Amino acid sequence: MKNIFARVKDNPLFAGIPVEGFEQMLSCIGAQTATYRKGEVIFLMGNAVESVGLVLSGSVQIVWENADGHCTMMAELSASELFGETFACAGTASSPVSVVAADDCEILLLNYRKIITTCSSSCSFHARLIANMLQLMARKNLLLNRKIEILSKRTTRERLLTFFDTQRGTARQFSIPYNREELAALLCVERSAMSAELSKMQRDGLIRFRKNQFELL
Amino acid sequence: MKNIFARVKDNPLFAGIPVEGFEQMLSCIGAQTATYRKGEVIFLMGNAVESVGLVLSGSVQIVWENADGHCTMMAELSASELFGETFACAGTASSPVSVVAADDCEILLLNYRKIITTCSSSCSFHARLIANMLQLMARKNLLLNRKIEILSKRTTRERLLTFFDTQRGTARQFSIPYNREELAALLCVERSAMSAELSKMQRDGLIRFRKNQFELL
DNA sequence: AGAAGTATGTTGGTAAACCAACGAAATGAG
């Protein structure tokens, strides 16, 4: 398990946990690594999610299967990404999604029950793990709220301005880490319509931009 | 503190915690009740949120103040509702929102640090409190995801169908706990346009409805 | 530099949402 530490120590889930505490903590929460071949099912839809998974190598897909049997891929996760935490923490009796290996992959599985049941003694960093978990969940929450704030706007222009407002901290100028296609997907609008709107906003003297460098006027 | 228990025992935050454990747990996490007069500030924007608040009586407003000093009321919470938990858990250094008393009110304040630092002994239900906290956060997460799923649809019709799909479990017929105005607000569309669309969907043979009773065909 | 491929901007026609205004039905108070 020692080699595991090197690969996950920078993960927010393990923030503040030094190597000394790490091994004991892992064993105390019954962490296991598992390998899956491409296509194998890691979590199956309909079951309760009892573990939190962390991708060590390879990649996995989150697949959503709706009532009439159609599947849609909701996300693809690669190394150091986490899955299952929301359903595990929510205590959902029947997960609406499956997780399948998109490649041969290696997963670190942490049993949820054991995570939240702090052991009586010694394992001093267990509490830190729980706090990290809470923090991850809370931050995801904030991100989701931000997205809802954007999507609740009716026009492309308003969505752009709301997005800009959260991107730039206090600065007039800022750059964004998305191309037009990705930005449009984020705002749930048409790429071409968004391009047109950006141009109009520039003509209207609201903003100036060149590629991914934007400036509010 | 004993009378507190009767007032909050049904709160999800305290699920599974019996009266015997309750008092000790409260004292061990340094819970305090505080009263505020209408208009008083409970949490001030710009500060870190160090406590989770639970409204015991009266009501509070969550107020968001943006860069240029304009305030908008984001939510109004009444008895048994929780606030501050997201920012507290996320470790946000500077809260973007203030919480102010909308009425004279009584608040149960739980220090976040103490919540997540399980005490060494005896206080057996402390761990349960943490699990409840995680569960609350995770469930909020699921709700937010559901809302995003709705809002990412482009047309009123698609938003309605997505909403219906989550409302009805497996049933063909179901009722909704909102009037048209509220439903429209939820879906972020115009009430009148939504009414028109509902009628059209009925003409198209997709649904049937009478008041708040809906049926998918 | 030249060619191919990708990303971004532009345009015009169509579909949908917005908005205001109004009428009808349901609800509530006296």
Added chain:
DNA sequence: CTCATTTCGTTGGTTTACCAACATACTTCT
């Protein structure tokens, strides 16, 4: 019951997004 109020559905004009198709700019590879 009657009147006032609220809720809901309808309609027509206006705005905006969608969509497809194309033009231009930028990248990358050789």
